[in-house]
Amino acid sequence: MMAGMKNTPQQTFKNCLAHVLLHEGGYVNDPKDPGGETNFGISKRQYPTLDIAHLTRDAAADIYEQDYWLKIQGDSLPPAIALAVFDTAVNCGVSKAAKMLQECCGATADGVIGLGTLKAIEKKNPVDVVQEFMARRAAHYANIVIKNPTSAKFLFGWYRRCFSVHGAAMKLLEG
Numbered sequence: 001m002m003a004g005m006k007n008t009p010q011q012t013f014k015n016c017l018a019h020v021l022l023h024e025g026g027y028v029n030d031p032k033d034p035g036g037e038t039n040f041g042i043s044k045r046q047y048p049t050l051d052i053a054h055l056t057r058d059a060a061a062d063i064y065e066q067d068y069w070l071k072i073q074g075d076s077l078p079p080a081i082a083l084a085v086f087d088t089a090v091n092c093g094v095s096k097a098a099k100m101l102q103e104c105c106g107a108t109a110d111g112v113i114g115l116g117t118l119k120a121i122e123k124k125n126p127v128d129v130v131q132e133f134m135a136r137r138a139a140h141y142a143n144i145v146i147k148n149p150t151s152a153k154f155l156f157g158w159y160r161r162c163f164s165v166h167g168a169a170m171k172l173l174e175g
Contacts, residue, residue, distance in 0.1 A: 009075035016083045023161045073113045080172035087165045104132040134166040
C-alpha cells in the first residue's frame with residue numbers, strides 16, 4: 001500500500017492516515033483504557049464535546065489532519081519519518097512525538113517541530129532517524145508500564161504497532 005510512495009503531501013497524509021487507522025480501529029469503550037471511549041482513535045478524554053460513538057471516518061480524518069499532521073509538519077517531513085512521527089503523535093501525543101524526533105536529530109527537544117528540527121533532520125540518514133525514533137517509542141511504552149503496571153495489558157499491542165509502523169516506514173525508505 002505505501003511502498004514506493006512518491007506522492008503529493010495530501011496523498012502522503014492519506015496514506016499515513018490509512019496506516020494509523022489500521023491500528024486505531026472503530027468504536028471502543030474499555031474502562032481500563034485511560035483514553036476512555038474512542039472511535040477511529042479519537043478519544044472522549046481528548047475531545048469531550050464530540051459524539052464519539054457517531055464520529056465518522058471523514059470527521060476523524062479532519063481531526064487527525066488539523067490536530068496531528070499539521071502540528072508535526074507532516075508535509076515537510078520525508079514520508080517515512082512523517083509516518084513514524086504521525087503515528088506516534090496519535091498514540092503518544094504531538095509534543096512527545098516531536099521531542100522524540102528532536103532527540104533523534106540533535107535538535108532542541110522543545111516539543112514543537114519547526115525550522116530548526118527540519119534542518120537537523122536534513123543532516124541525518126533517514127534510516128537511522130526512523131530506527132532510533134522507533135526504539136525511543138518502544139522505550140516510552142516500557143516506561144509507561146514501569147510507572148503504571150496496570151497498563152501492561154496494552155504493552156504487546158503497543159509493541160506490535162511499533163513493529164508495524166517501523167516496517168512500513170522502512171519499506172518507504174526502500175522505495
